[in-house]
Amino acid sequence: MSEAQLQTNAAGHLSIGGYDAVTLATEFQTPLVVYDVAKIRQQIRDFKQVFNEENINYAVSYASKAFATIAMYQVVAQEGAHIDVVSGGELYTAMQADFPMADVSFHGNNKAYAELEMAVDAQVGAIIVDNFDELAMLTTILAAKDTRVNVMLRLTPGISAHTHEYDQTGQTDSKFGFDIESGQARQALDFVLANDRFQMRGIHAHIGSQIFEVTGFVAAAEKLVATIVEWRDAIGYEPEVINVGGGFGIRYTTDDDPIPASDFVKAIIQAVKQATATNHLAMPAIWIEPGRSIVGEAGYSLYTVGTRKVVPDLLPYINVDGGMGDNIRPALYQAKYEAILANNPQAPTTRKVRISGKYCESGDILVYEQDMPAVQTGDIIALLATGAYGYSMASNYNRNPRPAVVFIENGAAKVVVERETYADLVRLDRSYL
């Protein structure tokens, strides 16, 4: 684990943003999702700084699927970043946070008619259009409402970054975007340019997630510029924005060795600068859509140890009071996390253990194998770097309430999502009698 993730206080407990993790567990109960807000702000600022230093027209658009709550949208707005939303629900949440709608991009491969209407009514900054059916729906909506909308086209650049299979979305055989090679992208462009209710702003590609190398981004940026060159040469059209998506890798465990997020941005800027200069194109604005890299390492999940199961010659199971309901990533795609004993992070490790959840699935394992100190019932375990795609994918499986979410900043803790109650669980149920 990195120094930044492991800070201990005078009591010898894990400290999260200056707040004692054991105190957090006592005050707010477990399982608990905790964010160190300073880290969120710093990540956004680091991205922005590179663009500012390079004097590039840009937008850092937080991919809010990673963690979408009113408080999070408020922090992003305070930092002057944009957001991506991928559903009416995320858009609604952003509206409740008074997020500036001009800084919202609406993504998704299957936006419903009602969601598109909602986005048009809200006058979002851009609808990132994914397919021809969506273009047809938008045409109808814009005519019916006698209005216009900014659009960008999501393209499939035929590039997939080297990462886990399920996370690859940039390859040609993808449910996302207009394919460049077969000419669909150009067809979509012609469609959009022929209707002045569409204000065509730019092109987009997202090549994958948890990426550790700049090469995929450089290739995608070059491909997007090459596409612009083709369009310029064919019909004299040049989009004003190149959006290279998100996917910047983070450190989940000591096995991960990510490069600084800013290095990705530097490489992307250089690639776009070079390719546009070579082809005598105006420098476009560059947009990025980091999700995981903004919230991942800022998040911690706190659990209380309940029962344990020790079997001779096998790894002992340490059962905690959460699991796949608050973090399905290990069960879903074998995501790796690192756990620490929050009430004594410096204790020497004694043996390898498996940390398992309380859900009725054998696959409900949070950490498959890790060295840990001796762990007792009642100990507090912190899982590190759980801020992305944990709470946002949480479920009520087994009718377990979802945890509370607490933001820590300047040594103060604030509940930003209440813990669900049993009453919440049956709120939408209706009697059949």
Ligand SMILES: Cc1ncc(COP(=O)(O)O)c(C=O)c1O
């Ligand atoms: C279009 C798009 N942009 C951005 C992201 C964010 O990716 P990450 O959280 O890995 O940065 C995703 C993730 O799925 C995405 O699909």
